Amino acid sequence: MIDEIAEATGVVRRNNVHVTGNPDGRPLLFAHGFGCSQEMWRHVAPHFADEYKVVLFDHVGAGGSDLSAYDSGKYDSLDGYAQDIVEILDALDLRDVVYIGHSVSAMMGVLASTIDPTRFGALVLVGPSARYVNDGTYVGGFEQADIDALLDSLDANYLGWSSAIAPVIMGNGDRPELGEELATSFCLVDPAIARQFARVTFLSDNRGDLALVTRPTLVVQASNDVIAPLAVGEFVHENIAGSTLVVLSTTGHIPNLSGPDELVRAIRAWLG
Amino acid sequence: MSLPADEPVMLDVSPDLFEELYEHAPCGYLSTDADGRIVRANQTFAAWIGRSRDALLGTSLPELLAVGSQLFYETRYQPVLQLQGEVREAAFTFLHADGTALSALVNSTKVEAANDRAAEIRIAVFDSTQRRDYERELLNARRAAELSETRVRVLQEASRAFGASATEEVLALALADTMRRAFSATTSAVLILDAEGSLELVAGTYPLHGILPTDDRTPELVAVGDAQLVLIAQRSADSFAALDQAMLSARVGALCAAPLVVDGLAVGAVITTFARPRDFDPDFIELQETLARQAAQTLSRLRLQRELVRLALYDPLTGLASRVLVERSLEHAFASSRRNGRGVALMLVDLDGFKAVNDELGHSTGDAVLKEVAARLSEIVREDDVVGRFGGDEFLVVCQDVDESAAMLVADRIVAAMHPDFDSVASGIRITVSVGVGYYLPTNGPAPTSETLFRVADAAMYASKDAGKDRVTIERL
Secondary structure: OHHHHHHHHHHHHHOOOEEEEOOOOOEEEEEOOOOOOHHHHOOOHHHHOOOOEEEEOOOOOEOOOOHHHOOOOHHHOHHHHHHHHHHHHHHHOOOOEEEEEEOHHHHHHHHHHHHOHHHEEEEEEEOOOOEOEOEOOEOOOEOHHHHHHHHHHHHHHOOOHHHHOHHHHOOOOOOHHHHHHHHOOOOOEOHHHHHHHHHHHHOOEOHHHHHHOOOOEEEEEEEOOOOOOHHHHHHHHHHOOOOEEEEEEEEOOOHHHHOHHHHHHHHHHHHO | OOOOOOOOOOOOOOHHHHHHHHHOOOOEEEEEEOOOEEEEEOHHHHHHOOOOHHHHOOOEHHHHEOHHHHHHHHHHHHHHHHHHOEEEEEEEEEEOOOOOEEEEEEEEEEEOOEOOEOOEEEEEEEEOHHHHHHHHHHHHHHHHHHHHHHHHHHHHHHHHHHHOOOOHHHHHHHHHHHHHHHOOOOEEEEEEEOOOOOEEEEEEOOOOOOOOOOOOOOHHHHHHHHOOOEEEOOOOOOOOHHHHHHHHHOOOOEEEEEEEEEOOEEEEEEEEEEOOOOOOOHHHHHHHHHHHHHHHHHHHHHHHHHHHHHHHHEOOOOOOEOHHHHHHHHHHHHHHHHHHOOOEEEEEEEEEOHHHHHHHHOHHHHHHHHHHHHHHHHHHOOOOOEEEEOOOOEEEEEEOOOOHHHHHHHHHHHHHHOOOOOOOOOOOOOOEEEEEEEEEOHHHOOOOOHHHHHHHHHHHHHHHHHOOOOEEEEEEO
């Protein structure tokens, strides 16, 4: 029993889990995508707080997660992240969960729901892609070279990072003003981890896992999403039996920020 | 000089000058609506990317970016801008109308909607093309430095961990751990050939172990069979079906099996698996081979040490205990005797007439006789008794926790055990033994040195010889 509590506390700290909303409500678990943290949901999650138990967390390497828990072998595939999601549900002992995953977290939810279907009640996949890189007749939207270009772009943007900011993140900051700055900055990610996460995100192929989903699933797609174009969302929808596809009028890859109200309405309408 | 706060500052400039400052500023200015569509752009920016202002208006900003920057724009820049209200020094690559790249640093500020004005994003673009080549060099240098630093660290840690390994099991654990961390592998495992020639999992995890049928096409057996690195970069229907199926069900996307080669022979393999397909580049292959080679060298050293220990403790011909081991067991027997007050017997067993066998039938027959004697001795002693050989035709038995009658019983059985003929070696050979027993009982006095007990047993053995051989003499201490 003590061990179980300790383990649960460990998971909560590792993934910076926050539980709010209606304690007796059906649990909603929000999972953020590549490039940001649970703050992605700040305009969406509060809308559900009256009726639902709202659970937010950061993937290891993002936001307020425990960076020391980062194991580059474990997190070299979406399986490692999916395992964490199942552990969070175990730690909080949540059942009949509505999993709401944005971008790459959509596929993590698909995987987690196949690892332990008993915890999941429904899946909401926001801007999902089962594979980003084109393959034969499959259109993912990108070529391998594009993913390499993203890695270059990440490097260019984090060029000044490691020398100035890494010491603060590593906990031995002799420049406390940087720490304060970081505490108020958004979408905190560790650049080295972001690099591997980018590779894992954009080079994964989970097309074969879609057929394993047994839970009611909503696929939400924004308009003009260059990361996950309509054809990609349709592929996910067609390969998850009985799923529903909703296309929002809001544009871009992050409807949770560009059109949060429309996204909330779509999820509510589907949940009923 | 300070001005009263409520007094407007009058600047001596005309609206034309403001427009001039905006249009031809030394940086690009852009404004977009909340959806990222361009609503204003200055001449500087239009000229930089080779498009007319009309063409720019209404264009979605990411459409002007190279693909890598588009991905960054959607996954990183947008969320930070939306949440924080501003982004500083985002590095973007814009595409000029002629296809060339414009490297730029971008500062963006979100302006919320107010009164009759819609929300917009104001963007300043600074040409950083001149920095680009320098930054690229810097980046490449940093990546190269990081790569070589990682490599050196991995090799140092490996060499420390391998060197500190006192047994094969500890070495296998260290190797599996090193491999997993060095390659960010999902799993790693060390498999070693056992006495029957099958690969046994000694350390780590190998998800295909036990799923794959016994087949000489498994990656680990190919690695060991060919003493070559086996790389499977992705699942393939072209490989044998069982492997493809096992990889699918165990969620293995790629794997590498590196042979452990000791003295020119592959004695095992270290296997790393990856959940996703992998491109195995030359650096990967080189590091795999280097680590496997380092571990194999340690394995070779450990096996050599084990062999030396075995040689020191055991007689190579008969496999019986050597003098060193017999003396150790004797010390052990004395210690036990001090604790429980029970007796210790040391028996010297000397073959009668062995010299004649050796001279007449040759050394190989002599050796066969010695092996047969060793086998008979091992057969008839008690379970905890230690049987040794001192070279030549002299054997020993150490009995601990033994009373005098039991010791005599063992000694008599030794004499009797040699009576059946040695026809399995060569017909007509007759061998008997003269046995001398040195017996010590703690109630008779303090424990002797092993040397003393040896001398007593030796004297007893000669007494048996003198009395006509094929018998037992016991001397008490």
